[in-house]
Amino acid sequence: xxxxxxxxxxxxxxxxxxxxxxxxxxxxxxxxxxxxxxxxxxxxxxxxxxxxxxxxxxxxxxxxxxxxxxxxxxxxxxxxxxxxxxxxxxxxxxxxxxxxxxxxxxxxxxxxxxxxxxxxxxxxxxxxxxxxxxxxxxxxxxxxxxxxxxxxxxxxxxxxxxxxxxxxxxx
Numbered sequence: 257x258x259x260x261x262x263x264x265x266x267x268x269x270x271x272x273x274x275x276x277x278x279x280x281x282x283x284x285x286x287x288x289x290x291x292x293x294x295x296x297x298x299x300x301x302x303x304x305x306x307x308x309x310x311x312x313x314x315x316x317x318x319x320x321x322x323x324x325x326x327x328x329x330x331x332x333x334x335x336x337x338x339x340x341x342x343x344x345x346x347x348x349x350x351x352x353x354x355x356x357x358x359x360x361x362x363x364x365x366x367x368x369x370x371x372x373x374x375x376x377x378x379x380x381x382x383x384x385x386x387x388x389x390x391x392x393x394x395x396x397x398x399x400x401x402x403x404x405x406x407x408x409x410x411x412x413x414x415x416x417x418x419x420x421x422x423x424x425x426x427x
Contacts, residue, residue: 260339260340263336263337264339264359267336268336268338268339268359271334271336272284272361277331277333277334278333278334279333279363280333280365282363283363283364283365283387284331284333284334284361284363284364284365285331285332285333285364285365285367286329286330286331286332286338286360286364286365286366286367287329287330287332287366287367287368288327288328288329288330288353288356288366288367288368288372289327289328289330289368289369290325290326290327290328290349290352290353290371291325291326292308292323292324292325292326292345293323293324293325293326293342294321294322294323295322295323295324296322297321297322298322301322301324302322304344305322305323305324305342305343305344305345306322306323306344306345306346307320307321307322307323307345308320308321308323308345322345323345324342324343324344324345325342325343325344325345325346325347325349325352326340326341326342326343327340327341327343327347327349327352327353327355327356328340329353329356329359329360332367338356338359338360339356339359341355341356349371349372350371350372350374350376350377353368353372353377354376354377354380357380357381357384357386360384360386362385362386364386364387365387365388365389366381366386366387366388366389367388367389367390368388368389368390368391369390369391370391370392370393372390373390373391373392373396373397375416375418375419377390378390378416379418397414399412399414400414
């Protein structure tokens, strides 16, 4: 849309080209996050974005609301949206985050929350040679947990093997 193009051409691209932006240890710090957004319940929005069923707590009356999944790649230090999208309600946040990667550069540090530590996301980031920090649940990635507890080596490279059912999808 016009607003997305205006943001890209008028703000983000000139800022990056001129190198005129705040950094942390030489990195532009970008955060990726998504959120469900309630949309007006019309036939057109329902068809485009989809609905999510609900029941209210008291009377258990079923219904549905029209929602979209918003995803934003945000420059934390410079306080600007680098990229944003509004996708259907049932969109996978990792797919939306991967689409944002086309707007990143080699000197970016990407921060992501617990919805993002999939093998596919990390493989995409490594393939594009992007630095990243992804918050994980306490029960995932045993090597990282041990490292955080001060056990084992102070620094190490870990090979993550894709789940059997997903190997073909990742190639």
